[in-house]
Amino acid sequence: MKANNCGHEWIINLTQQEEESDLDTSLVQIIGDLLEVENFAIYINKHFSAQLPPTLINSDTRLEVLESNEALALLNKVTQNKIRVSRALGVVTTYVPVYYFGKVIGILLIETTTELAQTTTMLAVHILNIYANQLGLLHKSRLDPLTELLNRQTFDKKVIEIVSGKGFLLPRDDTNEKRRWYLAIADIDHFKRVNDNYGHVIGDEVILLVARLLKNNFRLEDYVFRYGGEEFAVLFQTKTEAQAHIALNRLRSNIAEYPFPQVGQLTISIGFLELASIDTVSSIVHQADMALYHSKNSGRNKVTAYSELEVNEEVTTDNSIELF
Numbered sequence: 001m002k003a004n005n006c007g008h009e010w011i012i013n014l015t016q017q018e019e020e021s022d023l024d025t026s027l028v029q030i031i032g033d034l035l036e037v038e039n040f041a042i043y044i045n046k047h048f049s050a051q052l053p054p055t056l057i058n059s060d061t062r063l064e065v066l067e068s069n070e071a072l073a074l075l076n077k078v079t080q081n082k083i084r085v086s087r088a089l090g091v092v093t094t095y096v097p098v099y100y101f102g103k104v105i106g107i108l109l110i111e112t113t114t115e116l117a118q119t120t121t122m123l124a125v126h127i128l129n130i131y132a133n134q135l136g137l138l139h140k141s142r143l144d145p146l147t148e149l150l151n152r153q154t155f156d157k158k159v160i161e162i163v164s165g166k167g168f169l170l171p172r173d174d175t176n177e178k179r180r181w182y183l184a185i186a187d188i189d190h191f192k193r194v195n196d197n198y199g200h201v202i203g204d205e206v207i208l209l210v211a212r213l214l215k216n217n218f219r220l221e222d223y224v225f226r227y228g229g230e231e232f233a234v235l236f237q238t239k240t241e242a243q244a245h246i247a248l249n250r251l252r253s254n255i256a257e258y259p260f261p262q263v264g265q266l267t268i269s270i271g272f273l274e275l276a277s278i279d280t281v282s283s284i285v286h287q288a289d290m291a292l293y294h295s296k297n298s299g300r301n302k303v304t305a306y307s308e309l310e311v312n313e314e315v316t317t318d319n320s321i322e323l324f
């Protein structure tokens, strides 16, 4: 994709992208065209969190791929507005920061034999800024405005990414035992009563507090969604189903013990299952939903694994429960 001197076509192309993966592809192509070299790597922190490692977005890079902790350490060293150049053994390495609202969220590494022209690196900075702004907009569009959890529209995409093995955060490699992905669906019990007794403003406040408790209960790299009004979905990793059960039970009990202002005590019911690579989104949600239904039907304030259900368990329709 060629562009004139000020990179007008590139800017148009970047700002037209509505999908994160297309935005990444567009950036990689533009940086390749601008630099006219192939020895570059772009690491971007897709979580906008200084504690999580950035993702390499041009995975076919010719540069040596950094380990997660090396990439994170590098990002934390980089300063906004400061391009660094180092020379060793005839290789010039240029470090260009990517920043968003004053925070460094990524880095472009370029290896060349001679130093790049300043106009080229400055144009790279501008392009990376525009990329970061567009990424920020896409990121915001994935959030539920009340809770700032991921929204329902993002859920299907994330499940597909995970079951197809493209989830950009792979299981941690701190032990030999691989972590597996689980989906839990949690629903506030008798929430209608909260609205009826205390009004919608307090109802919204409860949803917000439950969302915070949920987020605090999981790791930064897990995904917590507001799935519906008072329903939440979590995609998270543990090594075994028993550990997943313990994590969810801890969440259930944290919520049951939490003193909700005005409302007092509240509970949630949860259904969950392990994700398998052959699953479709609708079958996964259906199974989590059946397990949730079982929790509701057996007294609420419970956690049920889909695997615990009798194979042929009949799910009778009860209008008091909103199914997905």
Ligand SMILES: Nc1nc2c(ncn2[C@@H]2O[C@H](COP(=O)(O)OP(=O)(O)OP(=O)(O)O)[C@@H](O)[C@H]2O)c(=O)[nH]1
Pocket: 187, 188, 189, 190, 191, 192, 193, 195, 199, 200, 201, 202, 203, 204, 207, 228, 229, 230, 296, 300, 320, 321, 322
């Ligand atoms: N305040 C508020 N209420 C909401 C929101 N979204 C959904 N609701 C309400 O949530 C309630 C859900 O009620 P039901 O699905 O009948 O279930 P429930 O009362 O939670 O009972 P069980 O799920 O059977 O334990 C309805 O009254 C909805 O109006 C929201 O964003 N804010």
